[in-house]
Amino acid sequence: MPPQIVQLISSYSYLALFLLIYLQEIGVPIPLPNELLMLFAGYLSFKGILFFPAVLLCIITADFTGTITLYLLFYFCGNYLMAHKPKWIPLSDSTLDRLQQKVTQGGWWAVFLCRITPFIRGYTSVVSGLLRLKPKWFMPIAGISSILVCGTYITLGEISGPYWNEVAIKLNHFRYEALGLVLLIISIIGITRLSTILKEKKKAKEKLQYEKDRFIRLHMVSETAWVTQGQGVHTAYIELMELLAGDRDIILTVNGEGKGNIFHSHTYGPYYFWKGWAYKGRRILTAHVIPDSSKGTIPFWKQLFPLTSLYLKMVYSFADVVIAISPTVEKAIKDLGVKSDIVRIYNPVLTENWARTPENRQIGRKLLGIKPNEKLILGVGQLQERKGVEDFIDMAIAMPDQKFVWVGGRPWGMFTEGVQRINNRIENAPANIFFTGLKAIEDMPPLYAAADVFLFPSYQENCPLAPLEAAAAGLPVVYRDIKEYTTLYRAPYLRATDTAAFIKTAQRLIDDPDYYCESVKTSCQLIAEFDKEKIKNELISLYRQTLDKYFEENKWGSISSTWAKH
Template sequence: MFSSATKVKGQGVGSAYTELIGLLQRHFSNVLEISCNNYSRADISHYHTVDPQFYLSTFFPGRGRKIGYVHFLPETLEGSLKLVQPFKTIFYHYVISFYRRMDQLVVVNPSFIPKLAKYGIPAARVTYIPNFVSKKLFHPVDKTVKNELQKQLNIPSNKFVILGVGQIQERKGVFDFIKLAQQFPELHFIWVGGFSFGRITDGYDQLKKIVKNPPHNLQFTGIVERNKMGDYYDAVDLFFLPSFNELFPMSILEAASCGLPILLRDLSLYQAIIKDDYLAGKDIQQLGERISELSQNSQLLNEYRFKAAQIAKAYSEENLAGQWLDFYIQQSRLNKK
């Protein structure tokens, strides 16, 4: 395994990497010998991040079958990082060059297979394996525990509470999240996450001002350690992610695993992975209408709690463990041919 994802806190790539390492160690420690950021000989080298030193290592002997994890494409970085020319173009070319160096790519959303094909990477070299989360960290709690968590986290227990999770950046739709908090002063909004990449975050200056002085009913927590994230999901009523571009956010799976109804911006890529098990709005007006409906209709809320449970079941650790083992065995056999 090659990754620097955990060096920067509060990003989904790190969460996905941590979950996968945990799954392999729990289920297959007697089958797979795993090392991290070790350049010794291997049957498989699985690259989770696109670090230059990792790219250079692909030219060294002994790397075995080279696997690349596709957590983003150039177009999905728009609205995330503020890169100036010519560095932006150079970086985007570098990312695709990195992916082309791989013998096989893994995507977390099948909608990215044709997009990679446009960059000259044939579908035969791409495998779809979705994200997942562990029930040990993310699971529903009863009303008593929820009330206790609300006290600990200073969350009002007499209001309908809406949670957003992710880096604070334009792509995540944080400006719309803020506008909707202003539109619904009777509800309470929480955004868990921070500026993981500091000043190069797109929209940093404007967002930083709002974070310092938010609306009275909007709470910015900053970056929260992963082992504490479940407390926030379990202390609220609705998960809401207004992102403009995503692959397969870990936060959706975390929320679903905690039994939270899910509201998302209407993006076609979600249909490929969670179909009709969530509510959506195409713009801020529709998203506001959905919030109004959910906050006033307990029956609708319960319906989407049930659908969240279906998402969690489909993307559970148990369902994905065998898929990962089969994939690694297949890649190892191809390496020995």
Template structure:
């Protein structure tokens, strides 16, 4: 049996995808691979593998302890992906960005959730053979599709009366495309818009002042329920007709997989990274005007909604727990052999 140490503080900040991805993996391995892998959280014990999910400085110092085994780093972000997320003044921003890459270089091997990050890491001087792509996944027991009757009950429960509902999920920050989401709500008053998420990092969030004004006084058809617990978030996907993520920068959002798992059609700003992981599984739109056109089309076409519901279900099957647990098991055993 392999001994694996998980190092993470990702679950201390609510409403961020890094925490969701970390919790999903720990639960998967604990439930499905407990006979092959012994997993401990934030324990400095002798191990075959130490898997770092966050880049806390005490974790960086621990990489100098050889008894922790082979060091695996999870790449949830790069310096350029933090632009538009947090306001970090100079010179602290440059120092932090340098630290991020220094942390990744302390690892024996890196895991990325999107293959488009491999050449970007190579540009920072990290060898391609030291990087592996393993996609995110979500639990089908936590994110599931409700019946048509149950979906109607959920709308009544949460007080949403409009016929067509568009959902966005994630931190409230400029990078997530919130200003476009707000603009679409203004242009389409007959559609209910919901953004489930909050200011996870408070006032240092990029665009905080302007976004806070809208959150406190939104248009009548725009709802901000705040950071929603994962056991309630499934309700929001099920009561919605379309999931919309207008982000300008992403890795592999957990919210997309959550949408797939609930059979909810997905509309995305068409970023370069998406074709590499979910090509043809979503409705693409290059800007706010195309998002407007696609939402109008989806609202008026039950056939289009039905098609992308089927697409979502098919995509969810591909990113299943059954498939991913085998991938992670094989990866850990391979890395343990490399370590020896």
């Protein structure tokens, strides 16, 4: 304990305590923090030098008086002080407005918490005065907090009296530790503030650039560029890039180190979080999968389903806007309790990429070893239970006179459900069915063109592209009759409830030319719902809305109008 403090209290008793507490509360530095001074006063009460009730009354009164003095000074003179403050003090009107908004949102409880927090108690009086918090609200808060804080420290000093020598030594070291802690806190606040200023400047620069040229600098990401390319997500990503790259309002950056003013991802792995971190407020995710997509897709999917749901919820919540590619996806995201904005935009179909040509048909049939007069029934999808590949094998067994081809493999390798079981089925499949394995997207148009009928026996889908690509290639498409399609498609489509129905419909398409022609027309009606220009316009509109919302400046209410409510 500083000897000058001990001498002062010994000479002037309660008057010294009052002045020391009061002066430090109004901002005058003294050698000992108020908290330690109150502990010492409690110790003196234990020793019988001071009277405990008198210590309580003296210190609480000094603390409350100092608090009110500081509050009233800035309440009545705050405008003058702010107008004549040095320019280097980082306390602008806009800063006060933001602070006032935060305090308003927390109400009197926020002020009370600040009043009982060490190191910032005095600043609370200053800010409350500057914000012109009404005296009828602040004074009771100041009184209650003074009683609580001062009473606690004095009582602790009284209780620790028998051990004061040990406590005093620790308190002496605590002064330097506390000073270091304060400096650390100030440094952290300074660094945080500097980071915020730099971010605000960057944001202002981006806004100025956007308002100047109105270009959408789109940063599109998909981890399928490096892995798992043999699936619909990669096709959707590739075709969307192709669709948007030709738009005059869009500058496209893909996966690399480039920067944009908006972020759009198609996948949800580590790269999605890494690249999306810098785009808070402008993150868009196309949700191609939902928790139900894991059923029959990965090993032990039943046991992993809760974890899958939890992870996908985190993925969706990281985005500011989630694009649901079907009503089923939209409902699944909402059922998870995701708070991000959700919009429904379907996957576009670039019909010109899949149009059947005689050249493609010849290439595809040569590649598959199919003779010109043979009928070919095609299936596309990963080799997993969910896609219905085992049912497709049963169809080939039931129709030995027709050729069957399944295009697709296992992008996830051994992390695919039923590898051994399906491999056994493939090894024992009849000679009229052929499995191509994974194929690149550029190899698919000849394969569609080589076929005559497309069967899609998948058990769970969201907005599948393979049947739409087949429809664009002029093929009749037969879907499994599942509820997802009833909400996805407005136009009619061919459907089969089970394997027997698939076989019956496929045989009729081969045997009945009139039915075949009508089914091709049905396919044409189906793909009309996925018009690329319509979907492109919806996406560009979403990008602009997201950017406009992001760049819109915060609007704070005035100080007087906000506190008038109190």
